Amino acid sequence: MCSVEANPASDEYFEAQAHLYKHILSYINTTILKCAVQLRIPDIIHNHGQPITFPQFASTLELHPTKSASLERLARLLVHNGFLAAETKVNEEDEEMEAYTLTPCSKLLVKGMEPNLASMVLWFADTGCMAAFDLLGSWFKGEVNIIATEGSVWDVLDHDPQKLKSFNKAMASDSQMINVGLRDSKSIFQGLKSIVDVGDSPSTTCRIIAKAYPNLKCIVFDHPHVVAYCSASKNLSYVGGNMFESIPSADAVLMKWILHNWDDEDSLKVLKKCKEAIAKKGKEGKVIIIDAVIKEKENDNDMTEVKLLFDVLMMSLLNGKERTEKEWKKLLEAAGFKHYKITPCFGFRSIIEAYP
Incomplete structure (x- = not known):
């Protein structure tokens, strides 16, 4: 024994x-x-x-x-x-x-219920979304460029209608979660007469805002081929363009899950264009950013892990990043914003209001 x-x-x-x-x-x-x-x-x-x-x-x-x-x-x-x-x-x-x-x-996975994240599960479970991580070790050694090897996410979506449909469904499902947070965040729209939603390709978030605030002029700004066939409504319209070149003028600019796609250099360019877009509103204008703020010492383990996983995802697939509050502060100040306010209200993401 x-x-x-x-x-x-x-x-x-x-x-x-x-x-x-x-x-x-x-x-x-x-x-x-x-x-x-x-x-x-x-x-x-x-x-x-x-x-x-x-x-x-x-x-x-x-x-x-x-x-x-x-x-x-x-x-x-x-x-x-x-x-x-x-x-x-x-x-x-x-x-x-x-x-x-x-x-x-x-x-959150029951069909027909809102919010519903079943489409997000199917998108991230797609083998194509996970394939690039097989190359991560070689990427760190400088032996391969993941984005160049696999093709950027945007290139893949532009050439694969089925993947684009799946991606848009996933983003639309995420916007349903934003709707939950917006119910408790009405103060961010007070005093605004117009808002530009940048890069909201399925336009779900802006439709939610337009419905909730019928007197608020809402503009979805995205690539021309994305908005070409979108249907406008009473207070919701669509404008095509390039956010690196110019953004339509408004009282506020909204960017949901946009800046984490880009490195600091490109994010700075976009933020400067945002600042130009709200210039007519003066100090009362603002940029509303919905994105993650990494707070490892303050958040619980699950919340922190989600943010860190997304950070590596953005790093690998898009050369983007999730940011700490210190990194957000540095980026916003470099773009010419005088002060900002962070309100955690979207689970692992927050509302960042930046003022000129």
Whole structure:
């Protein structure tokens, strides 16, 4: 009989091993989420209207008989990761059975509900989005240019209508989350008569703002071929152009998830054009930026990790970056803005109001 004595050093190694394997295998979590969306698991549980037992769940999915046990293992991982909740339910034969319900995370994946991030799951789970990271080690050594090798994200979207459609759906779903934050951020639009939304290609955010503030003149500014077939409404119009050259004049300029796509040099150019666009409004004009602000010491682990993951994503695919408050301050001051205000209200992102 083998006797094993407690060894703190060994325990440390085994804990480290588990931590390593967790991250080595973490890509599986992405594919599991994609699978859950494709199988409509959140929809089925939501439509059931009460905790659903596994037999009910499996029969609704109409699985092949040999796959039921595999589905139960899939559900176990979804429960562990917080995408499903499990509770004990007694059936008509007085047998205890596990029943599943949705969690706040999986409620974001229910079709027809708002906000809904199912399209974002499908976009990021696309193998094309992940392929560039295979080259990251070579990129750091200067042996390869990821963007040049894979083609920039914008090049890919311009030449692949299906990917463009998927991307636009993902961005539109993200704008639904912005809508949740805007309900509590009405003060940022007070006193404004006009606003230009830069780069809002699906125009979802600006449509939300235009509907909420019917007396506010809203302009979506994007590439000419993007806005060419967009339908205007009473207080929503579309203008084509290049943000590096000029931006339509307005009381305020809005940029949602735009500046993190660009390095400091290009972001500075855009911010200077934004400042020119609000010049007629004087000190009352402002630029409204919705983007992440990295605060490692203040945010919890999950919130910080999301920001840091996006930072590496932007670095790898677009030569962009997520920024700390110190970096935002330096960038805004270089563009000629006198002061700014940061309000965290969009989860891992904040509203940054910059004033000339």
